[in-house]
Amino acid sequence: MPRGGWYSVGVVLLFALLPFVYGNHALLFNMMMYLVLAQGINVLFGFTGYLPFGYVGFFGAGAYGASLAILLVHLPPVPALFVGAAVSVLVALLLAPLLRLSGAYFAIASLAASEVVYYIVSNPHLVSLTQGPYGISLAQVYNSGASYATMVVVLAMALAAVVYLRNSHMGLALQAIREEPISAGFAGINVVRERTRAWLLSAALAGLAGGAYAWHVSVFYPKSVFDLNISVFAIVFTLFGGVATLVGPIVGTLLLYGLYNWIGISQPEYFQLVFGIVIVLLVLFLPNGLVSLLRRAKIHVP
Amino acid sequence: MIAYTLLAGLLFGLYFSLVALGLNLVFGVMRLINLAHGDFLMLGAFLAYGLYSSAGVNPVYAIPAEIVAFVLAGVALYYAVVPRLLSSRDPEMLSFILLFGLSQIIEALAVIAFGNDQRAIPATVFGIHPVSLFGQTFPAAWAVSAVVSAAAILAVYFYLYRSRLGHATRAVMASRDEAASTGINVHRVSAIALGAGLALAAIAGAFSPFMLGSIGPDMGIRITTVSFAVIVIGSLGNPLGTVLGGLVYGLGLMLMETYFPSWANLLPYVLLILILLIRPSGLLGKRVRLA
Amino acid sequence: MSPSAPLLSVERLSKRFGAFQALDGLTLELAPGEVLGLVGPNGSGKTTAINVISGVYSADAGSILLDGRSIGGLPIHRRAHLGINRTFQVPKxxxxxxxxxxxxxxxxxxxxxxxxxxxxxxxxxxxxxxxxxxxxxxxxxxxxxxxxxxxxARPRLLLVDELGAGLNPVELQRMAQTLTTIARSGVALLVVEHLLGFLRELTTRVVVMDAGREIFEGSLEVAARDRQVIDVFLGG
Known part of the structure; x- marks a missing residue:
């Protein structure tokens, strides 16, 4: 088993079995969704150093791609999910030139890009295609059990992707690019190709999560699947746990989304306050996240 | 119609220059993007709103209070976090994330303090008569906002080009290390620039009820993005280039609102992406750092 | 001039940054296993030469041939695959x-x-x-x-940028031996260096640059007596 493999199997089994003993399925589903998104952020930010503020754009594109495949082409939900992921990957391909930008420029440009996708999808002139601002209803295919199971599979795919990066030359090459892109070129790495692959992989994960989310909730508005807070949550969960590891984003998501569920739903502003303070403290005192505490104690973290 | 659109574009262009000016000043001096810029603008809006609703203070007279409060806030913020960040391994990314956290804190505190309701200051605070300009009539609030913006831009010009502090500030903009080696107190200059940047945002905030619609705690991130678009269009790190970016954006926005209203929302984002990809140096000035 | 067919051949290479002409028609050749020193005052274009040959910057004009094949348009990793590699003045x-x-x-x-x-x-x-x-x-x-x-990365041409700077005398001595060993294994070295004593350990052949141009090519000993070279180093 590759490093981190057993952890991944454990997490997937946990979410597959918990619904039989724990009743709050919405919490479990959303937690899985954020686990997928956090690992997607991890692929891009953790391994390549690009911080995609507009990551939610891929999630929304996947949700709409899958929904329109169901509504317009009458595909069954599971194949439609892959159409959603393909739409996200297509959007990512169109936006690939953004990878020429570095640091904060990339972060803000990707945010702008997700807003562009949002305003196009929700434009009243496109009602005949996307339903514009009125949102999507997939009531005819609603199936809470099957869509939950689908998200478990998507989670397994996301974890497998990160386990692969943690154990492969590609993961090492991506980290080299993140650290020093010019030296990476002299190490023989095709920098543009590798980071584009990471970008597409990360978009595909968000697209799958978006499609599974659309199917699970079955009624949603463009605002709710292009909500910037989705990017923000996934980014902070990842940073909090620790990037470029398998375990960091898992720990970050379980703790912080758990906290959100505890205080955030009834009093979102207090959660946001805690959230902001966590970010500031993290940057000042623990920039490599919680798992760096384990590393300091010489415990290996997959 | 076109004359009205162009003139309105100029008035809004001046105002958007002010909205973005502080962000560019801070970027020029510290090479960091203040992701909480829009949130400081929001706080400035609430300060003006508070003074108006509690004591009937006209937003123009709120300006001195805005300056004092936000210069102090900026200086305090600088000394609290920036020197520590600059010595870290990846100052650009870490400060970006930290300011993002700060933006979350400010927004949360604003919701806790003011609630989620949208607020407005009636435009009649500047009188009920519209202003006539080259045969076109505009709300007085637009004209007042544009005049205040122009005055603030001039003030920044005198600060940067006609004062000793401004001379030192421009030296830090050119090169932080070299400025330090010539005996300039880089921290003091930067702290004041951050204070000035926040104060400019706050002044813009005082007029946002008339120019950007109602005010609410969640307005920050959108304004930060629009401001970033404006300074990228003009020239990153060159405060006066902001004016060019503001005018281009203001005119573009008014033309879109007039001829393609349902797509106007896309304008700042599309402009931002296109400029970053096609002409990263902005319409004038320095290059964006590329990966 | 070179003992065998050149591995690297650079012709009339030019590179401009805004108003600053960093390289102005630089021409040089390097044979397999040969060591060539590149010296000159600050801003004379030595590091720019390495950056352009290695692909960090693209040239405005001129050609770069490796084994007679033009590599001027290739990205960094392709040049690395073909056998060009380098170190950095500030290690990366x-x-x-x-x-x-x-x-x-x-x-x-x-x-x-x-x-x-x-x-x-x-x-x-x-x-x-x-x-x-x-x-x-x-x-x-x-x-x-x-x-x-x-x-x-198994280079055939290694571009070495100021490797001596900041090393103490013992480390310098070792580094000179290391580089000599590398050259003896058949790798061509283009060495940008301020420390002429260090360079002397590696090679006798140097190109002296000023204002983006070659002003002297030959042995280090002759260069030290050349009027123009002395003027450039002392007069600036």
Whole structure:
């Protein structure tokens, strides 16, 4: 088993079995969704150093791609999910030139890009295609059990992707690019190709999560699947746990989304306050996240 | 119609220059993007709103209070976090994330303090008569906002080009290390620039009820993005280039609102992406750092 | 001029940054296993020459031939595959990775195996540091790691930028031996260096640059007596 493999199997089994003993399925589903998104952020930010503020754009594109495949082409939900992921990957391909930008420029440009996708999808002139601002209803295919199971599979795919990066030359090459892109070129790495692959992989994960989310909730508005807070949550969960590891984003998501569920739903502003303070403290005192505490104690973290 | 659109574009262009000016000043001096810029603008809006609703203070007279409060806030913020960040391994990314956290804190505190309701200051605070300009009539609030913006831009010009502090500030903009080696107190200059940047945002905030619609705690991130678009269009790190970016954006926005209203929302984002990809140096000035 | 067919041949290379002409028609040739020193005052274009030959910048005009084949339009990794590699004045290791991982990254594309990585680590005295994070190395160690990363890629042409700067006399002596060993194995070296004593250990042949142009080519001893070279170094 590759490093981190057993952890991944454990997490997937946990979410597959918990619904039989724990009743709050919405919490479990959303937690899985954020686990997928956090690992997607991890692929891009953790391994390549690009911080995609507009990551939610891929999630929304996947949700709409899958929904329109169901509504317009009458595909069954599971194949439609892959159409959603393909739409996200297509959007990512169109936006690939953004990878020429570095640091904060990339972060803000990707945010702008997700807003562009949002305003196009929700434009009243496109009602005949996307339903514009009125949102999507997939009531005819609603199936809470099957869509939950689908998200478990998507989670397994996301974890497998990160386990692969943690154990492969590609993961090492991506980290080299993140650290020093010019030296990476002299190490023989095709920098543009590798980071584009990471970008597409990360978009595909968000697209799958978006499609599974659309199917699970079955009624949603463009605002709710292009909500910037989705990017923000996934980014902070990842940073909090620790990037470029398998375990960091898992720990970050379980703790912080758990906290959100505890205080955030009834009093979102207090959660946001805690959230902001966590970010500031993290940057000042623990920039490599919680798992760096384990590393300091010489415990290996997959 | 076109004359009205162009003139309105100029008035809004001046105002958007002010909205973005502080962000560019801070970027020029510290090479960091203040992701909480829009949130400081929001706080400035609430300060003006508070003074108006509690004591009937006209937003123009709120300006001195805005300056004092936000210069102090900026200086305090600088000394609290920036020197520590600059010595870290990846100052650009870490400060970006930290300011993002700060933006979350400010927004949360604003919701806790003011609630989620949208607020407005009636435009009649500047009188009920519209202003006539080259045969076109505009709300007085637009004209007042544009005049205040122009005055603030001039003030920044005198600060940067006609004062000793401004001379030192421009030296830090050119090169932080070299400025330090010539005996300039880089921290003091930067702290004041951050204070000035926040104060400019706050002044813009005082007029946002008339120019950007109602005010609410969640307005920050959108304004930060629009401001970033404006300074990228003009020239990153060159405060006066902001004016060019503001005018281009203001005119573009008014033309879109007039001829393609349902797509106007896309304008700042599309402009931002296109400029970053096609002409990263902005319409004038320095290059964006590329990966 | 060169003893055998040139490995690298650079012709009339020019590069401008805004109003500053960093390279102005530079021409030079280098044979396999040969060591050529590139010297000149600050701003004379030495580092720009290395940056353009290695592909960090593209040239405005002129040609770069490797084995007679033009490589001027190729991206960095393609040049690395063809056998061009380099070190940096300020070393650029992958700071967050361990010393061992730094070399593994480069080994993927050159298919160097574990034994070869081990030998390279021994050769550059990095073996005891294999598990350490690159960021924690001192500057002399980072320079050797930079060199190791370049060597693992199996270069035929190695561009060395100010490797001597900041090293103490003992380290300088060792570095000179290391570079000489590398050259003897058949790798051509283009060495940008301020420390002429260090350079003298490596080669006798130098090109002196001023304002982006070659003003002298020949032996270091003759260069030291050349009127124009002296003027450039003393008068600026």
């Amino acid at each position: 290791p992958f700071r967050g990775l361990t010393v061992g991982e730094n070399l593994e990254v480069a080994a993927v594309y050159s298919r160097a195996d574990r034994a070869e990585i081990g030998k390279c680590l021994e050769f550059l005295e990095l073996a005891p540091l294999v598990g350490r994070e690159a960021a924690s190395l001192n500057s002399a160690q980072q320079k050797r790691l930079d060199l190791a990363r370049a060597l693992i």
